[in-house]
Amino acid sequence: MNAVGTRAMRVGERAVLVELAGGEETEAFHAELLRRRAAGTLPAVREIVPAARTVLLDGVADPERLAAELPGWEVGPLSARVGAAVGIPVRYDGPDLAEVAALWGVSVEAAVRIHTAAEFRVAFCGFAPGFGYLTGLDERYGVPRRATPRTAVPAGSVALAGPYTGVYPRSSPGGWQLIGTTDTVLWDTGREPAALLAPGTRVRFTEAGATGEGGR
């Protein structure tokens, strides 16, 4: 596909912000950037930061030229990448699970089946080191944030907000709907790589109780 609707804006002296038509286009454009960087055809950049509908390129030597070039790129389709998806075993015991199931108009059991059946992809990271915004649930399963955020969400909480699923890498305040808990460590600076989830990583959630994994 061509990068239709793509707009590249200068940001300060050394950065370019690329705005795309939607989330899928953004993920495809980000994948294209990584492909070109791996192939050595992308000019040197210090940071490539995808977000909901944009990709920021920071630390660019000639941002003017890159900004002029980017909208004309041919962007390949977002193919299923080689390699296995990261599996995250979840105990679906979150305090908001019943409310989420009600919002979806299904039983709690069906809500768990919907979440474990979907294949997710890390669209982007942010909020805290190692916190990924995962897409993959059907549009109709979008949920609002909680009206009042919790002052402390435990580490390992699996949560939903808008179209996204996320896993809290550490305890922090948060307004997402908590549907479960995982023992999987999302962020560990003593490990390489520190982040389990990086933009582009494919993810599947499994029910911990059902497989005997991840129980305490």
Add this chain to the structure above:
Amino acid sequence: MSDRAVAVVRAGALTTVQDLGRTGHAHLGVPRSGALDPAAVRLVNRLVGNPGTAAVLETTVNGCAVRTRCAVTVAVGGAPCPVRVDGRPAAWGTAVRVAAGSVLEIGTAVRGVRAYVAFGGGIDVGPVLGSRSTDLLSGLGPAPLADEMVLPLGRPPYTATKGYVDAPPWPGPPDELVLRVRLGPREDWFTDAALRTLATRAYRVSPASNRIGLRLEGPALERALPGELASEGMVLGAVQVPPDGRPVVFLADHPTTGGYPVVGVVREADLGAVAQAVPGTPVRFTPVR
């Protein structure tokens, strides 16, 4: 007393370990962090013979004190402040040889905000993702200094140090901040009147400023577009405008993404002075191409 380390005697209001930062991980939500006044870090490191990337202490307003466990060459720069070794005045802004077992005292800044203290060999805490910087937003790197904490030092550099440079030029802390700003990427979210306000009116440094952002007091910038912007990547120096209309200039510990529109970006060369601007300092923005 022969190990290469210093022990914290007085931690001060907020003293952190800083180097030139943790770049290359923004896509994982990791802020760049690093010293707010990198030019001062390079200079104090040069004075003691360290590479510019060595980790130093960054103090806030009222300095700190450490006891040396080894003989070490130190240099204090950035904000001008009194320096004492075992109670006796020592030189600011140049290399000073300190004997083992001495108390090095960095006093309250006479002007400016942040003093930088380099030790020969650098502060040798374990790096996290390639940097020893304390990141106050996400809690990466060593904790801020606390009394009695012990900081290991690296092996001293081979180069001769004392008198390596006698009197380097130091920029003085600013009486007024003049920040060159390149408009965009979201200047179209603001009214023409707001852009005129930004370019012409005076702001003041708010006492709520910190390592994450320079907060400003002054006229609010009116939005032309209502609604919310989807979160997008943020750069150092971004002038983000929250709903109250008062601009915030993002500094080293800024979040990697944000959802408030960025009206412009301050030149990186102008941000060192921001690190030294005390609350109440007048601020003007000058749009540049």
